[in-house]
Amino acid sequence: MNNLGYAILSALGRKPCSGYELVQYLEALWPAKHSQIYPQLTKMEQKGLLVFEHIEQTGKPDKKICSITEKGKETLEKWVMESPSDPIMRDELLIKVNSIWLSDQESAKKIIQDRISNLEQQIVDREDIIAEMECKHRFDTMSKHFGRYLLFNRRNMLEKEEISWCKWALNFIEKVNINKLLLGMIGVGKGSILVEDMILFII
Amino acid sequence: MNNLGYAILSALGRKPCSGYELVQYLEALWPAKHSQIYPQLTKMEQKGLLVFEHIEQTGKPDKKICSITEKGKETLEKWVMESPSDPIMRDELLIKVNSIWLSDQESAKKIIQDRISNLEQQIVDREDIIAEMECKHRFDTMSKHFGRYLLFNRRNMLEKEEISWCKWALNFIEKVNINKLLLGMIGVGKGSILVEDMILFII
DNA sequence: GGATTCATGTAAGATGTTACATGATTGT
DNA sequence: ACAATCATGTAACATCTTACATGAATCC
Numbered sequence: 053m054n055n056l057g058y059a060i061l062s063a064l065g066r067k068p069c070s071g072y073e074l075v076q077y078l079e080a081l082w083p084a085k086h087s088q089i090y091p092q093l094t095k096m097e098q099k100g101l102l103v104f105e106h107i108e109q110t111g112k113p114d115k116k117i118c119s120i121t122e123k124g125k126e127t128l129e130k131w132v133m134e135s136p137s138d139p140i141m142r143d144e145l146l147i148k149v150n151s152i153w154l155s156d157q158e159s160a161k162k163i164i165q166d167r168i169s170n171l172e173q174q175i176v177d178r179e180d181i182i183a184e185m186e187c188k189h190r191f192d193t194m195s196k197h198f199g200r201y202l203l204f205n206r207r208n209m210l211e212k213e214e215i216s217w218c219k220w221a222l223n224f225i226e227k228v229n230i231n232k233l234l235l236g237m238i239g240v241g242k243g244s245i246l247v248e249d250m251i252l253f254i255i
Numbered sequence: 256m257n258n259l260g261y262a263i264l265s266a267l268g269r270k271p272c273s274g275y276e277l278v279q280y281l282e283a284l285w286p287a288k289h290s291q292i293y294p295q296l297t298k299m300e301q302k303g304l305l306v307f308e309h310i311e312q313t314g315k316p317d318k319k320i321c322s323i324t325e326k327g328k329e330t331l332e333k334w335v336m337e338s339p340s341d342p343i344m345r346d347e348l349l350i351k352v353n354s355i356w357l358s359d360q361e362s363a364k365k366i367i368q369d370r371i372s373n374l375e376q377q378i379v380d381r382e383d384i385i386a387e388m389e390c391k392h393r394f395d396t397m398s399k400h401f402g403r404y405l406l407f408n409r410r411n412m413l414e415k416e417e418i419s420w421c422k423w424a425l426n427f428i429e430k431v432n433i434n435k436l437l438l439g440m441i442g443v444g445k446g447s448i449l450v451e452d453m454i455l456f457i458i
Numbered sequence: 459g460g461a462t463t464c465a466t467g468t469a470a471g472a473t474g475t476t477a478c479a480t481g482a483t484t485g486t
Numbered sequence: 487a488c489a490a491t492c493a494t495g496t497a498a499c500a501t502c503t504t505a506c507a508t509g510a511a512t513c514c
Contacts (some may be wrong), residue, residue: 054501055347062354072465081349088502090467115465125357132354133362135369139346144258144339146284149409151265151335152402154328159336166338199355202427206352206420213416217409224405257473275493291474293495318493 053127056084056092057101061120061128064102066196068119080203093118101127149221157229161222168218171211178208256330259287259295260304264323264331267305269399271322283406296321304330352424360432364425371421374414381411 059082063074071089078084084092093116096102101124105117120128145167152160182204189197262285266277274292281287287295296319299305304327308320323331348370355363385407392400 055345055350056501058347059350059353062350065354065357070465071467072463081353082345083343084501085503086466087468087504094467109465128354129357132351132358136347136351136366138373139344139348140286141342141344142258142285143342144261145342146406147258147262147265148335148339149405150262150284150402151268151331152405153398154268154332155335163339170341195356198431199353202352202355202424203349206417206424209416209420209423210413213412214409217412220412221405221409228401259473273493274495275491287473288475289494290476290496312493 053096053099053101053131056082056088057096058128058131059084060089060092060096060118061101061124062199064118064120065125065128066200068105068117070115070117072115074118080200080207096124100124152225157225160225164218164222164225168215171215171218175208175211175215178204178211182208256299256302256304256334258285259291260299261331261334262287263292263295263299263321264304264327267321267323268328268331269403271308271320273318273320275318277321283403283410299327303327355428360428363428367421367425367428371418374418374421378411378414378418381407381414385411 056078059078060074062081063069063077069077071086071093074089074093075084075086078089093102093104097104097118100121102118102120105119107115107117109115145163148155148163149160182201185197185201185204189201262281263277265284266272266280272280274289274296277292277296278287278289281292296305296307300307300321303324305321305323308322310318310320312318348366351358351366385404388400388404388407392404
């Protein structure tokens, strides 16, 4: 079984739900498009890890509610104990920042500023969800939602720290440019003072 | 062109290098195995984005040094200005944390403690590299290494914050368990006081 | 009237991983 | 002796994305 499969089992452990709902739930866990979810669910049903229940709806398309089976629960339980492999992050911004030397100051600053805006929006949205969790899930039902609660707080902490980095980087970029302009030293020799300046600035 | 291609161009913009070296360089930017790099380089050479230079070596296998072309530079420059798409993070740990309710306290704590160890190791390693960068790249050569310098600091900031979350989560897990044990309330009713306790603890 | 939400599925293509293949040098 | 580093490549497979396909209800 693959990670998507375990993520689905983890989601269904909380409560049974449709493939459509899974797409949303998994966004914070292991993002996947519906075109990946539905075939995966079929495979998992064939393996006996989950069962389908067909629900007819009026005014809406019919849906298939998936529930985790005993076998599914056992499979997940066994996997959870194994140590996880290294995380992988793919972010175009990193490539763009790495290429910063060939773009002008303003363009460089703009991509970072846009990132700050995106992060800020995501944080306010997530803070609403966290508040809702704290309000809605009392202790008796909290247990199954506890992990998700930890994860939402994790994301917020990391995104706030990313904003801190963005601001630090913006200041740094500005500092470098001001130095370049003031001393008229684009690529000229005695710049070693500048680097010390920059390093002082970091500390 | 795909993101891997732009990452390669970004790497080659700094200095020409072999496919083998690219694998290491790209780890912090857009990780890829050599089996993906070599065919990608061939495609990019055919498109005129880079050129190969065959270097014969004694005692070591021969290598092919790739250099970015004017067309490659222009392609990268154009792409850098476009706004990046959303980052994607895939981390098995998240699925395991989400499934925390079905593993025992000790196993749950262990996976988080292991993560802390990994992060701490990565941070000390990266701090060495950062120190080396600050030392080696004086102002005249800094420009092309500037983006990478920003990125290494970014990673360190984020990983330090992840450690903070891990420690917060460990405390939280312990707190929940102590409450469960003390009050003997596994799944029993009047737990609402506990949740308040937990929320107080977060604040 | 047009976009979004709900709801499921398939097909084609792009991207990424694991395994197979070779072979000398250097460090433990 | 054995593992790791340097160095490049292919093949098979797994994973993920984009596009095609349908269709009613609700919101702006």
